[in-house]
Amino acid sequence: MRLNEIMIKDVITSTPGTTIKTALTIMEEKRIRHLPIVNELDEIIGIVSDRDLRDASPSRFEKDCNQHLEKPIKNVMITDVLTAFPNDFVEEASNIMTENQISCLPIEDDGKLIGIITETDLLHTLVKLTGAxxxxxxxxxxxxxxxxxxxxxxxxxxxxxxxxxxxxxxxxxxxxxxxxxxxxxxxxxxxxxxxxxxxxxxxxxxxxxxxxx
Amino acid sequence: MKKDAAYIFSPEQLTYKFSEEHPFNQKRLLLTHDLLHKVSALDSNQIFPARKATDEELKLVHDKDYVEAVKKASEGYNPSSYKTTYGIGTDDTPSFLKMHDAAAWLVGGTLAAVDLVFEHGYKHALNLGGGLHHGFRGKASGFCVYNDSSIAIEYMRRKYKAKVLYVDTDAHHGDGVQWAFYNDPNVCTLSLHESGRFLFPGTGHVNERGHGEGSGYSFNVPLEAFTEDDSFLESYEKSFREVVEYFRPDVIITQNGADAHYYDPLTHLCGTMKTYHYIPKLAHELAHQYCEGRWIAVGGGGYDIWRVVPRAWAAIWLEMTGKTSVTKNPIPESWLQRWSKEAPVDLPIHWYDEENFYPEIPRKQEITKKNERTVLKSLKPIYDTENENKMQL
CATH class of the missing domain: 3.30.70.260 (ACT domain)
Structure with missing residues (x-):
């Protein structure tokens, strides 16, 4: 089974100038934990996880320090993004994810973001592969x-x-x-x-x- | 005569027969019928004929091309493509002559039961020929061609605008009925079954909770293999009581597959007759408490047709008619005599099984604990709603 058969094609993305606050809202509303950042050519230039954004948020005990939330996410995004290709095997992708201890992989075609898979998708695939x-x-x-x-x-x-x-x-x-x-x-x-x-x-x-x- | 309960039976229901060797054997209906007769619990004025469901009624749930395929297969036309497209002609569900008619009679039995309850003032009605819960809209599966319960539920929805609670205690997951109403908030399904990790059809996880508007109206309690009476009944009682209180139906339909018994050759649950006396007892109580008595019961699986099914199914009728005291006596000699020659096993002489008739099950505690957790997980949305309501107060 190849990634293009199981990947999510309708990827929710953001741009480097988006504020941390907006990104947090998007992730909360869409119930996702990873947000790939693309440039105007749809190329992947970074990724943020909900944890990265929470690290950048003020503690709940310091209510008055909200100015950080207005900063753009390019300040906190990870730029050396691990990606996969649509024709990679599912097991290969699972291996990359466990080896690098990451829980999602953006999928690129010719540098452009075309899909994403997460742990959840892989577990669904396992259920499918076992015919259950x-x-x-x-x-x-x-x-x-x-x-x-x-x-x-x-x-x-x-x-x-x-x-x-x-x-x-x-x-x-x-x-x-x-x-x-x-x-x-x-x-x-x-x-x-x-x-x-x-x-x-x-x-x-x-x-x-x-x-x- | 008070109109308490109606018993549906027609000889045509016996024609639903795949082959001599097939485990699904409607002789169960005769054995049960005869047992009730021999204990004088079934009067002829309580017996009502089934009818043959019309094509329109079948199509309340089933796809047109599927019904056509079943008809063709009934006449001997059975290309190998039917196996994959319609599930007909497989080892589980081979085709046989007049299959369409036989299956339509089983459906008609359940529809007759519905009409007796909604139009003729009966409180309860029993169609042991029904309960074919694996039938899908467009596909036969697991010995089931047409899904009488799904059709009856849709029929009740349209004709009587009733809110329906479906409770399935067959050892196999009630997948056909669940998927048919997965998006429907007016039909709530509750299925207790041996976990899909071990048993066909494999589905019925706690997280199958319904979809869209129907989200929150599908409940599943997958039990561990080798679950025994106490844990089974505890799970059944807790989930049934919680779900009925939460959903508040107008009518309850119970599927009474009798294959969770230790003797059943197809499953790995370890129930005894204790379970089969209590299942209808609770359904009866809750039907009176929530639905002015409206309770329709159907049969289902059950593959030890000599030792388990007749006693288990007779117990439903005894409960419906308030004649459970009969079970204090032994099984009548006349019934044993009539069937013992034919039976390949020793027939039971009491209504309940003897103590410790099967070897002790290892891991009993672990199984019980796991089942308790499964019930809590399955009912979580109900508990969450209750907590929210409390917060608002």
Whole structure:
């Protein structure tokens, strides 16, 4: 999945001359935490977060020092902005964000701002990638850590004519094992579960069916 | 005869049958009917026929092209594109001959129940053939073709201008009904179910709260796998009481899927019959307290058709008609005799399950705590409104 599929295209921006006070109001009203600053060519020249602006605001105990709020945001904005490109992979962007401990990435095309993604968008994407937003059942299988396992289990699912919404493969805490997690478009996954067990795989979920006498 | 309760049944409702092996089995209706008969709790003058819903009624909720596709599939036309476009022909919801008619009869049963309550002076009405809560506007899903509850709710909205509270205690999330009224502030949905992390359909998170004008009128209580009676009932009682007080409906419609029982093969909740006696009891009480008694109950899931569903569904009718004292006696010998040969399991001999009939569940405390938190989270908007109102006073 690439960023241009999940990015927000309708970006709320500001200009360097905007006052801190106005910027705070915009962020509060639009319920956003990051405000990219662009020049007249729509090029990204800076960014401010709600925290940057609050750092520049007077303490609530000093009510009379409001003159700072009238200063332009170019005085407080961060200018070495990390950006991403529309064809970057989602996982690459997530990596940049965690490595640099930032929670949003403006997206540029030829220097111009065309979109933005935030932590929230990435979490939504995670929900989507795991298929949990569509009617489906969870099936979790532990397999040996060797080639062909995903295909073999998927083959059994195919033989039951079931559609897979999503599939995740991840390392188990045991070195010699891997875990496959499927979201399958079916309410009754008992028959396929039984078939997978019969072929010797360990089904982690649905569990405890055998507990039911 | 006082017009307390009406029982809807027509043999056509038994024709909703995917295949011999399919877990959705309407023999449940016969077993329940017969059990009530054998305890002398069902008079013939309390039984009313269902009817076949008209196309216009189906289209109160469903898309025209979907209804047409179901009709074609009923006649054996079932291209593979129907699977993806309409959800018909899948393993869950395979097509069968006269599927449209059978599904329309289930819908008509719930509509008949509505009319008996709103036009013929009955306080309560029960259509155990209904409760197909996974049906979407344009797609079949999870054993459900037409969504009788959604259609009945829309019908009540238009015909009687009623404010409707829908309460769903099926182990699966009531997604079809929720999405159908997600934007509607006059229909409030409350669903308790096994969390989507574990079970189909995967939705039903606390943060699904409605949208636009309907924001704040959708409530979800996703319960942990292996939740037992006490925690289930505590969650049910608290959320139902809070939501009904907040929404103040004109009528309550309850979906009574009986698949949260320990014996149910498709889910991982650990309820017992205690839960199924209390669910209708509270609904009955609150219908009288808030809606002058107007309460429509439908069936739903329930895949242990021998040991769980007949007792659970009969309990709804016994509650509606004030005959719960029947449950102090054992299950009648005549019912056991009639069905025991056919049943692949030992039939239950009492209305309640025996103590400790299933192994102890580990992590019980953790499950209970987590469910308590989920209920609080789900009801947060109500508590917030209450606090605001207090501040204004």
């Amino acid at each position: 937003d569509l009617p489906s059942s969870r099936l979790e299988v532990e397999v040996d850590n060797k080639s062909g396992m995903l295909a073999s289990v998927a083959q059994i699912i195919k033989e039951h004519h079931l559609n897979i919404h999503s599939a995740l493969v991840y390392p188990s805490f045991k070195d010699d094992k891997k875990v496959l997690v499927f979201r399958i478009q079916a309410m009754n996954i008992r028959p396929v579960t039984e078939a997978i067990k019969k072929q010797g795989y360990k089904v982690v979920w649905p569990t405890n069916l055998e507990m039911k006498v």
